Amino acid sequence: MDTPRRRGRPGHDLDAVLAAAVRLFNTRGYDATSMFDVAEALGITKSTLYHHVSGKEQLLSMAVDRAVDGLFEAAAHVQDLQGPATVRLQKLVESSVLVLAERLEFVTLLLRVRGNTQVEQHALARRREFDTLATELVKQAQAEGGIRADVDPATAARLLFGMVNSLVEWYRPERGHPEALAATVVRLAFDGLRTIAVTGDQATQEEH
Amino acid sequence: MDTPRRRGRPGHDLDAVLAAAVRLFNTRGYDATSMFDVAEALGITKSTLYHHVSGKEQLLSMAVDRAVDGLFEAAAHVQDLQGPATVRLQKLVESSVLVLAERLEFVTLLLRVRGNTQVEQHALARRREFDTLATELVKQAQAEGGIRADVDPATAARLLFGMVNSLVEWYRPERGHPEALAATVVRLAFDGLRTIAVTGDQATQEEH
DNA sequence: CGTTTTACCAACCCATCGGTCGGTTATTCA
DNA sequence: TGAATAACCGACCGATGGGTTGGTAAAACG
Numbered sequence: 357m358d359t360p361r362r363r364g365r366p367g368h369d370l371d372a373v374l375a376a377a378v379r380l381f382n383t384r385g386y387d388a389t390s391m392f393d394v395a396e397a398l399g400i401t402k403s404t405l406y407h408h409v410s411g412k413e414q415l416l417s418m419a420v421d422r423a424v425d426g427l428f429e430a431a432a433h434v435q436d437l438q439g440p441a442t443v444r445l446q447k448l449v450e451s452s453v454l455v456l457a458e459r460l461e462f463v464t465l466l467l468r469v470r471g472n473t474q475v476e477q478h479a480l481a482r483r484r485e486f487d488t489l490a491t492e493l494v495k496q497a498q499a500e501g502g503i504r505a506d507v508d509p510a511t512a513a514r515l516l517f518g519m520v521n522s523l524v525e526w527y528r529p530e531r532g533h534p535e536a537l538a539a540t541v542v543r544l545a546f547d548g549l550r551t552i553a554v555t556g557d558q559a560t561q562e563e564h
Numbered sequence: 565m566d567t568p569r570r571r572g573r574p575g576h577d578l579d580a581v582l583a584a585a586v587r588l589f590n591t592r593g594y595d596a597t598s599m600f601d602v603a604e605a606l607g608i609t610k611s612t613l614y615h616h617v618s619g620k621e622q623l624l625s626m627a628v629d630r631a632v633d634g635l636f637e638a639a640a641h642v643q644d645l646q647g648p649a650t651v652r653l654q655k656l657v658e659s660s661v662l663v664l665a666e667r668l669e670f671v672t673l674l675l676r677v678r679g680n681t682q683v684e685q686h687a688l689a690r691r692r693e694f695d696t697l698a699t700e701l702v703k704q705a706q707a708e709g710g711i712r713a714d715v716d717p718a719t720a721a722r723l724l725f726g727m728v729n730s731l732v733e734w735y736r737p738e739r740g741h742p743e744a745l746a747a748t749v750v751r752l753a754f755d756g757l758r759t760i761a762v763t764g765d766q767a768t769q770e771e772h
Numbered sequence: 773c774g775t776t777t778t779a780c781c782a783a784c785c786c787a788t789c790g791g792t793c794g795g796t797t798a799t800t801c802a
Numbered sequence: 803t804g805a806a807t808a809a810c811c812g813a814c815c816g817a818t819g820g821g822t823t824g825g826t827a828a829a830a831c832g
Contacts, residue, residue, distance in 0.1 A: 362777090362778080362829095362830090363776080363777050363778065363829070363830045363831075364776080364777040364778025364779065364828080364829055364830070365777080365778050365779040365780075365827070365828040365829050365830095366778085366779080366828085366829070367778075367779045367780075367828095368779085383678065384678060384680055385593070385594075385595055385678045385680065386593075387593055387594075387595035387596045388595045388678070388680055390818075390819060390820080391819075391820060391821080392818090392819080392820095400779085400780070400781090401780075401781055401782080402781095402820090402821085403780080403781060403782080403783095403821090403822080403823090404779065404780050404781065406820090406821070406822080407778085407779065407780070408779090411820075411821075412819095412820065412821090442758075468676070470591065470592060470593045470596070472592055472593065472596055501759060502758070502759060503757040503758055503759055504755075504757060504758070504759050504760075505759075506751075507748055507751070507752065508748075511745075511748060512752065512757065514730065514733075514734050515727050515730065515748075515749065515752055516757065517730075518726065518727050518729075518730020518731070518733065519723050519726050519727035519730065521726075521730060522722065522723065522725075522726020522727065522729060522730060523726070525722070525726065526722050537719075540715055540716075540719060540723075541723065543714075543715070544715065544720065544723055544753075544756075545752075545756065545757055546756050546757045546758045547712075547756040547758055548752075548753065548754050548755040548756030548757075548758075549711040549712060549720065549724065549753055549754050549756075550650075550710070550711055550712070550754045550755055550756075551709060551710060551711055551712050551713075552712075570799095570800090570807095570808080571799070571800050571801075571806080571807050571808070572798080572799060572800070572806085572807040572808025572809065573797070573798040573799050573800095573807080573808050573809045573810075574798080574799070574808085574809080575798095575808075575809045575810075576809085598788075598789060598790080599789075599790060599791080600788090600789080600790095608809085608810070608811090609810075609811055609812080610789095610790090610791085610811095611791090611792080611793085611810080611811060611812080611813095612809065612810045612811065614790090614791065614792080615808085615809065615810070616809085619790075619791075620789095620790065620791090
């Protein structure tokens with residue numbers, strides 16, 4: 357992680373450009389954000405921006421790739437685990453929350469993609485892939501008897517990750533540890549909101 | 565509900581125009597949908613479309629109003645109820661799912677608004693209002709001891725309704741009763757995914 | 773020093789978009 | 803039949819957007 361001491365006139369690097377673009381895409385929406393807006397946010401002109409990136413779609417493509425890659429890394433890591441499917445499902449939820457917190461801006465953008473271009477359609481396809489993976493895990497956990505079987509597995513998976521994904525709407529990294537949030541999400545999803553007959557094994561916990 | 569037998573040349577009414585517009589807004593995104601696209605979907609020209617509506621923003625405004633109105637009607641109905649806050653919270657979730665299913669396209673659009681214009685900012689403000697209302701209900705339910713108190717009420721409310729709102733991403737009215745779905749959501753949110761020591765009081769249930 | 777490399781910019785191009793204007797066609801009512 | 807009413811259309815306009823062109827300024831390397 358040393359400074360590679362690049363040649364030529366110093367300026368913005370691709371990561372900074374991408375970060376600025378994604379921030380704008382998320383606040384105003386992808387279509388509502390012009391390349392002029394992105395350039396302005398970086399303090400450069402539009403033509404200079406095109407010196408760094410090939411076009412608007414490349415920015416979107418890079419952003420959703422970072423989100424998707426993070427999610428699939430987490431999924432692969434979980435699939436390497438052994439043990440009951442219920443625990444693996446729990447781990448998948450937990451690590452999804454962590455990836456979401458860590459790559460918040462990228463995942464936010466990913467979750468808003470509509471499928472208008474090939475880039476967007478590819479992103480949607482990968483999301484569906486992740487969905488299938490989660491649904492399979494739910495099915496296994498049900499077969500094991502670890503989680504309730506009176507709910508359609510696809511429905512359960514969608515609701516579960518719908519809850520996880522909704523984080524992008526309000527989570528802000530500056531306040532609160534992602535780990536505590538992940539634990540809360542898992543607790544809520546698996547044990548429910550309702551008060552359980554006092555078992556005393558779970559201490560009172562506060563976050564945010 | 566009788567036909568009012570309107571004068572002049574017959575054609576599309578406002579509801580049909582709105583429905584077509586909202587469908588396109590949801591599939592392609594609001595900004596990515598042109599007024600030409602809307603007109604084309606209705607089989608009329610752009611100038612004729614402007615005979616029906618004052619502008620693109622009016623379409624958005626009408627759509628989000630229908631969504632917000634439905635949600636607040638449900639909330640008002642729930643607030644008129646007496647009984648424990650936990651039950652009222654349950655009812656709010658349930659009726660939210662039903663409104664969401666019934667006005668799917670409008671609610672979908674509402675949930676995607678980013679706050680770019682005054683219309684959108686107004687919609688966001690109403691959404692926050694609903695959020696506050698839900699958070700208060702969670703707080704009350706916690707004070708009553710009906711739901712777990714080891715989670716921040718705002719976080720719980722957001723996760724809960726994040727799960728509810730995620731329905732717009734996959735629910736399609738053609739298949740499955742909304743009532744069964746609402747029951748599933750309530751069950752999952754309040755009792756959790758995890759298998760409870762067999763109590764036998766809940767029959768196996770399937771939906772979709 | 774001059775060459776290479778990289779960042780940068782002003783001006784321009786053209787397609788698209790939201791919206792307007794002036795007129796036409798179909799229907800109801802008297 | 804003819805006025806009133808409402809739906810409809812072709813042609814146009816100004817603004818904005820993504821992207822291009824043809825250069826200039828600043829740093830590193832030899």
